[in-house]
Amino acid sequence: MAVFLVLGSVIFLQFGAAFASQLFGQIGAPGATALRLGIAALLLAVVVRPKFRQETLVLGMTMAGMNGTFYLALERIPLGVAVTIEFLGPLGLAAVLSRRPRDFVWVGLAFAGVVVLGLREHTGAGLDLVGVVLALVAAAFWACYVLAGRTIATLGLGTGGLAGASAVAAALTLPYGLSTAGTALFEPRILLLGTLVAVLASAIPYTLEIRALKTLQASTFGVVLALEPAAAALAGAVLLGQHLDLVSLCAVGLVITAGVGAALWTAPAPPGTPAPRDADLALPVPR
16 A cells, blocks of 8 residues: 555656646746745645654755755756656665665666666756756755655654644745745746645645655665656656657666566565554645
């Protein structure tokens, strides 16, 4: 069940990212980040009372850093390349946490797939170095988010902890977003699109991930997220008209194989892992 929650998170997140790209030309990456995180935090606060602890502060910082640096990277380098570089974060975490040779097979297969998929987006022109660095920073924040999210889940903070972390992330990104986008953030059309992005790219996926991380090992979670580039390719084809060539389809196949392999051979939760508290996470709470 936890694996399917992560898969759902991946699909919603990438379709939300496709809509978010339409905001960059109007309010910039900082404005889009602030709008997405701010609206999501408000929606969550309406449904559940935020819980503020040291753990929620850490999670909020990772969410702000992960989203902010990734959106800034998207302004400088192609989406496929940015996703590929960012995915090195959870892949690296999975490799570090793995204790079985079989896990390295899935990590290696997923790594090969995301590299090939990223190379498809590269047209031969030199990549913007600042964009690459920003994507690498986003990768580090993504790895930290996996660990921080698991801590929130296993402590039983549930959606209240997620709401608190979302408020922290919004507070950290709003000043920069306002300084760059100004009053354009409050235009009705921008707010409507921002709400859609917040629900698709934050509310649904992060809620699913927090629930999944209560029972899913962090290493397996990282490998299952190998479907992220494949979902991005699907969203690009459906919403942006970016159709895949044969090489890209092969790359997607490698990534899907790694994700399915991780799902089918997931190790049981380690002894002492708290059982899911469905009562705390049953509400359809957006982030």
